[in-house]
Amino acid sequence: MMTRKEAREFMMQVFFQMDANHSFDVDDKAKYFADFSDKGQEKYCSEIFSLICNKKDEIDKLITDNMRGWTLSRMPKTDLAVLRVAVCEMAYMKGIPETVSINEAVELSKKYGTEESHSYVNGILAGVYRELEKRGTEEK
Secondary structure, eight states: OOHHHHHHHHHHHHHHHHHTTOOOOOOGGGHHHHTTTOSHHHHHHHHHHHOOOOOHHHHHHHHTOOSSOOOTSSSHHHHHHHHHHHHHHHHOOOTHHHHHHHHHHHHHHHSSSSSTTTHHHHHHHHHHHHHHHTTTTTOO
């Protein structure tokens, strides 16, 4: 049975591949989920896949609005995939505490990113958290 932590990692890898292919087509789900056999996190993975495919521009704007000295094109693709998963959870998925999304993203960025990744991933997500709090998390 896949844990939520493992599901986040799987989805980060899916979004990394989608970014490399320059395609966030929601209809490509079968291609990316071909090796996915675990039913334990199927709902979570399907939901986050659809959300990121359909709300990528809004998610990327939240990331961009909270970056300093970086652009999405300069950011390592692994970090961007981690950020997209976390921001999607924070902005659109009820029942997942923002602190959990942030902590899990920081851990993934330590595993897959550069030496500095976890630091700026944490900073960007802290800014996103403040922005969503200011909006009253109306997206949720």
